Amino acid sequence: MDNQPNQSKYTVINPVQSAVGDYANVNNFLPAKTAAIDSGTAELRRLFEEINRYLEALNPADREMIAPAVAQTVKVTAEIQQGDESEEKQTFLATRLKNLHTMAPDIAQVIITTLASPVAGIALTIQKIAQKAQADLKE
Numbered sequence: 407m408d409n410q411p412n413q414s415k416y417t418v419i420n421p422v423q424s425a426v427g428d429y430a431n432v433n434n435f436l437p438a439k440t441a442a443i444d445s446g447t448a449e450l451r452r453l454f455e456e457i458n459r460y461l462e463a464l465n466p467a468d469r470e471m472i473a474p475a476v477a478q479t480v481k482v483t484a485e486i487q488q489g490d491e492s493e494e495k496q497t498f499l500a501t502r503l504k505n506l507h508t509m510a511p512d513i514a515q516v517i518i519t520t521l522a523s524p525v526a527g528i529a530l531t532i533q534k535i536a537q538k539a540q541a542d543l544k545e
Contacts, residue, residue, distance in 0.1 A: 446487050446529060491531045
């Protein structure tokens with residue numbers, strides 16, 4: 407038997423400002439200071455805090471598989487929200503949303519529905535990507 411103490415596989419670099427919490431290796435992509443100024447960032451923080459509750463309910467194996475995809479989604483969504491609307495970021499977000507839908511449809515549906523709705527301040531680009539993903543997944 408291994409005599410080392412049980413260490414978490416997941417670390418949070420800045421837990422005070424983390425939108426995802428203990429279940430993904432995410433730092434402050436959606437910092438509290440930015441959320442206080444930008445209503446879109448505030449809405450994204452709220453969304454990904456809700457997603458954290460979904461992740462908590464998963465068994466460890468599923469959480470380990472899905473958490474990195476959620477972390478990547480948080481990161482690219484934050485970058486687009488902050489103005490980096492490059493084609494590469496948009497394509498990555500669309501692909502990540504579809505992949506999440508395959509891995510965890512319930513979690514993906516919450517993310518896609520929230521991002522697709524014209525909520526105050528969420529970048530129009532993010533809304534359009536989510537709406538397209540939503541339409542593609544219904545086909």
